[in-house]
Amino acid sequence: MVFGSDHRAGARPYKPPVDACRLQEKDQWVCRRLLQRQLHDGAALRISALTLRLGLFRHDAPPEQAALQSCLDELQNELHAVLEELRDVAGKLYPPLLDQAGLGPALWEVADRMGRPVVIVESGERFGAAAEGAAYFAVAECLASLPAGARAVEVVVRRETDELMLSIFGVDARHVHLVDDRARPLGGTVDVVDGNRASAGTITARIPCE
Numbered sequence: 509m510v511f512g513s514d515h516r517a518g519a520r521p522y523k524p525p526v527d528a529c530r531l532q533e534k535d536q537w538v539c540r541r542l543l544q545r546q547l548h549d550g551a552a553l554r555i556s557a558l559t560l561r562l563g564l565f566r567h568d569a570p571p572e573q574a575a576l577q578s579c580l581d582e583l584q585n586e587l588h589a590v591l592e593e594l595r596d597v598a599g600k601l602y603p604p605l606l607d608q609a610g611l612g613p614a615l616w617e618v619a620d621r622m623g624r625p626v627v628i629v630e631s632g633e634r635f636g637a638a639a640e641g642a643a644y645f646a647v648a649e650c651l652a653s654l655p656a657g658a659r660a661v662e663v664v665v666r667r668e669t670d671e672l673m674l675s676i677f678g679v680d681a682r683h684v685h686l687v688d689d690r691a692r693p694l695g696g697t698v699d700v701v702d703g704n705r706a707s708a709g710t711i712t713a714r715i716p717c718e
Contacts, residue, residue, distance in 0.1 A: 530716075533693040537602070537638035544602040552594045559587045602637070606644050610634050611665050614644055624651045625660035631667075636718030639672045642690040643715060649686040650679050650711070671696075672717040681709030691715050 566580040598604060606614035612630040619626040634640070647663055654661065662677040676687070684700040691698050696715035 530693070530695045534638040537641045540641065541602040541607055541637045544598045544604060544607065547594055547598040547601070548604050552591060552598070555587055555591045555594065559584055559591070562587070602641055603644065606640055607637075611640050611643060614640075615647055615663060615665075618644075618648050619651055622648075622651055624654055625658070626651065627660055627662040628665070629662070630665035633667055634718075635667065635672045635715075638694055639715045639717035642694055642696070643672055643674045643713070646674065646687040646690040646713065647676060649690075650676055650683055653680065653683050653686065667717070668714070670716060672713075672715045674713045674715065676711045679709055679711060681711065684709075684711050687711050687713050 562580055562584050566577065566584070569576050569580065571577070603614050603618070605617050610630075610632060612628055612632060615626070615628050615630075619628075635643075643665065651661065659678055661679055662675075664673075664675040664677070666673050674687070674691075681700045681702045684698060688698045690696075691713040694715055696713055698711065698713045700712075701710040
């Protein structure tokens with residue numbers, strides 16, 4: 509006997525309503541933002557404070573105790589490494605700059621970190637954790653897919669009624685799935701226009717927002 513299976517005539521798998529799936533996806537983005545805040549404002553700050561205290565202790569330690577100085581240096585380096593790993597995890601959950609300042613500054617930051625040429629047009633408006641998270645990671649993944657030496661990509665973010673409108677110009681239209689995978693779970697739609705060359709396509713997403 510196989511537990512968890514139903515052999516009754518006419519039985520079919522349960523599929524939750526579409527609206528329930530969208531609400532669950534939205535809640536997951538809010539949860540990701542909360543976890544990022546806990547890492548950023550909790551563990552990361554405590555490690556930063558501990559690193560500072562170690563630095564002060566090292567400064568006051570007798571210089572002739574070379575072994576102690578070396579041990580403190582090693583501890584500080586390890587704490588710095590742990591802090592960077594925590595920040596990396598927090599950024600992959602939900603970038604702190606996105607939470608604090610919105611899409612524009614967060615997209616500028618990720619493009620600069622990747623060394624990708626980009627033009628961003630946005631008004632500074634906020635759209636809610638879920639829509640902003642989906643749009644951010646969609647753009648970041650499109651930028652990561654660009655070949656070396658690619659031309660500048662233009663990203664336009666604006667509101668149309670209750671939707672975040674995200675347009676990405678100058679990308680390979682074959683990468684539309686990168687945007688669709690982020691937008692569709694929230695009830696969004698995605699359109700794509702092929703360009704006259706691989707890097708001249710346009711991807712436009714409409715994502716329900718707050």
